[in-house]
Amino acid sequence: MKKVFAVMIFAVFVQCLGCAAFAAENSTNIGEKYFAEIEVSAAWSFAEKTPAVYGIDIAWSNMTFVYSGEETKLWDPKTHTYDVESKGEWKEFSAEITVTNHSNISVSVEMEYVPEDKTCITGSLSKNFAVLEAGKEGDYAGADFVTATLYISGNPSSSDYFGGEKIGTVKIIVK
Amino acid sequence: MDNKKIKLLIAVLLLITAAAVGVTVWALFFREQQTVVLTPDYAPQEEEINIEAIPGDSGEKMESEEGGGSVSLSYSNEATIDISDKKAYVYFANPGKSNQDMVLQIIISEEVILQSGTIVPGYKVSELDLLKDAEKMLSPGGYDGKFVVLYYSPESGEKAIVNTEIPIHITVRE
Structure with missing residues (x-):
């Protein structure tokens, strides 16, 4: 027991x-x-906000275009009048426009040449539209850009444009 | 027709004539004209009064070809307009690396409601005065509008061949 x-x-x-x-x-x-x-226990909840900040650089080269022309007056003995022959060419007829995107958001760029009223000179751009990527952190030099060339054409008369009158505007729309 | 009736008719005709003359005089001399804002071909003589220096701006210029130009824009595409203040609240800067002065316009439905004075490189604006009576065209709510940025040579004051348009959203409050 x-x-x-x-x-x-x-x-x-x-x-x-x-x-x-x-x-x-x-x-x-x-x-x-x-x-x-x-x-x-504690859980860390963190919402990071990155508001859009736009930074756009625009550079353009010399926008003075030079047309070199000459007139030859030929005497017509039958009518006792002059026949005028004129010819000429553009010596300076193009210029570049560069748009660079330093924003933290991509942008679209539209370019348009708008001639002044009553001008016989026309212009056209090699590019009218581009989408530029957002800037990359720490890479300022690598910012996305677009370059367009403006070409001028037409036959101006010396009397109208002797003083270097304004012939148009390049409008750049950044969206 | 008796004399009384003729007198009454003459009186009525005189009254109508006087009213017509009054309306004509008012229309010619006293009616409020719609303000038309023309874009200046030369920079305004006066610097914008609301400009502030951009803190820490080095002022180092961008490279630019002779006869050309270079500008830098820094902005927000949101703006607020206070009707009672007659002011627009924006973020727009002309960094020191630009080599052109700027003039900023705000346009809603093709109406210029604001045009700044000259904003020189290295300066920014956060509030701007509306054009006279522009607030009368607005009511509280949201509008799609645009910044139009005009560039002027600091030396000659001449307007550059290039300008910029930026679509923005505008909130109007009382």
């Missing part, structure tokens, strides 16, 4: 040891007392 009792007491001790071992996994032992631990 004593042996049986001793075995039972031993078994109870062994079970108590197991309970203590399990408790050690999820509790802290302070001063031989057990306390439950509740984990408190």
Whole structure:
């Protein structure tokens, strides 16, 4: 009977040891007392805003176009009048316009030549439209750009354009 | 027709004539004319009063060919107009690397409602005065409009052959 009792007491001790071992996994032992631990955690929520900032550079070369012409007056002895022959050519007839995008957003660029009223001189651009990529962080020199060439044509009369009158405008629309 | 009736008729005719003359005089001399804003061919003599220096602008110029020009624009495509203030609130800068002066216009439905004075390189504007009576054309709400940027040579004041248009969204508040 004593042996049986001793075995039972031993078994109870062994079970108590197991309970203590399990408790050690999820509790802290302070001063031989057990306390439950509740984990408190924080999650960092961060919304980064990058508002669009537009930075556009526009450069153009010399926009003074020079037409060199000459007139020859030929005397007609039958009518006693002069027949006028005129010919000429553009010496300076093109200029470049470059648009560079330093924005943090892509932009579209439209270019248009708008002639002044009552001019016989016309102009055309080699490019009228381009989409420029957004600037890349840390790469200022690599900014996307477009270059268009403006070509001028027509036969101006010397009396109308002797003083270097304005013949038109290049309109650049940045969207 | 008796005399009384003739007198009454004359009185009525005189009254009508006087009213017609009055309307004509008012239409010719007192009626408010629609303001037409013409784009200047030369830069305004006066610098824009609302300009502020751009902090930290080095003023280092862009390369430019002789006879050509180079400009740099920095802006936001959102603007606010306060009807009671008669002002537009914008972000627009002419960085120091530009070699041209600028004049900024705000246009809504082909009507120029604002034209700045000269904005020299290295300066920006954040508020500008509306043109006289421009606020009367507006009511609270959103408008699609545009910046028109005109460039002028600082030496001669002559307008450059190149100009720029930028579509913007405008919020009008009371």
